[in-house]
Amino acid sequence: MAPDIHPLMLLVASIFTSNILLANFLGMCSFISISKDIKSANGLGMAVTVVLVITAALNWAILKYVLIPLDLLYLRYIVFIIVIAATVQMLEMIIDRVSPGLYMALGIFLPLITVNCAILGVALFMEIRSYTFTQTLFFALGSGLGWWLAIMALAAIQKKIQKAPVPAGLQGPGIVLFTIGFMAMAFIGFSGMVNVQ
């Protein structure tokens, strides 16, 4: 019953037309709090992309080979969240061992990712739209890249905003939300290019 979309189309669509953050509102919490400087935005974006691809693949396999055959679909929320938490923990340990440099760059962001809605969101979208394995991989990769792109863009814009005269009541999250709104409008301009549902 998998929808008949070419994986590459799905990749483009999930980066631009249905950006996980700007169209589906997922991953807002860390998005707003981390987007203050470009360096950490980059680190977080990279970490989200990596974790997304790994957990989506794992969750797909678990869904297909464990939950559906055993008729335990209602347990999927708990299973998905455990898989995500465990993956993040494992990644943290592995990266710490293998590459201390990368750990310095990514390490502090990893725990934040467990509660990032985008990760769970991709797993749930993949389940509801019944993607195949390849489609899931490309969808997860695209969503991660889209999120990364959005947070980098916002961080860069925020740098400019810091120098701009913003009304007192609008400072802080208010102006950030307006900025995100304009970004979302720009991304809507891409729609019509590819459609995904």
Added chain:
Amino acid sequence: MADRPADILKDNLWFNNPVFIQILGICSTLAVTNNLTNTFIMSMGVMFVTGFSSFTVSVMKTLIPRKVRMIVQTLIIAFYVIILDILLRAYLPDISKALGPYVGLIITNCIIMGRAEAFGQSNGPLLSFWDGITSGLGYAWVLMAIAFVRELLGFGTLFGIPVLPTFIPRWTIMVMAPSAFFLMGGLLWIIKTIMLKKEANSGA
């Protein structure tokens, strides 16, 4: 921190409203705000989960080792979300379908974990339950306000009932994602201005 029920209510609805102060937890719910009915059901769901998970965390606070409390809290929340999902599917199948993945995403709603961690850990069960419910309520009214504007201007309806005459053009933008960001930003702007004014008055 206030500890009388009335103070908690006031705090959570206005002074310390989780949405205004920390922009927490809008991920899962902002997406459904183009329709009042869905927003209402979703907010009720969040209230239910916040209340009961704060209650459970508070009851179990002496049993949970501090080191693993995050994961235990997540599991408690997931437990209530599953109950909510099954209830919705049984009694409101249409809405459950429309909400899609967003019901499951209540698990990662930061408000719930935040309340359980900040309040449930250090207060009695009943007070924590009340705190959770009122936090959910504070969250609900903000989202309902946004949904009200979006549905009214986007579709000309409220709760699916047509209210605007047809000669008023519909704002397509209100149905789409960006409007939620704009309305949220605008609401924050108004509220922060009111708060700043109050502060200036009480300071002078």
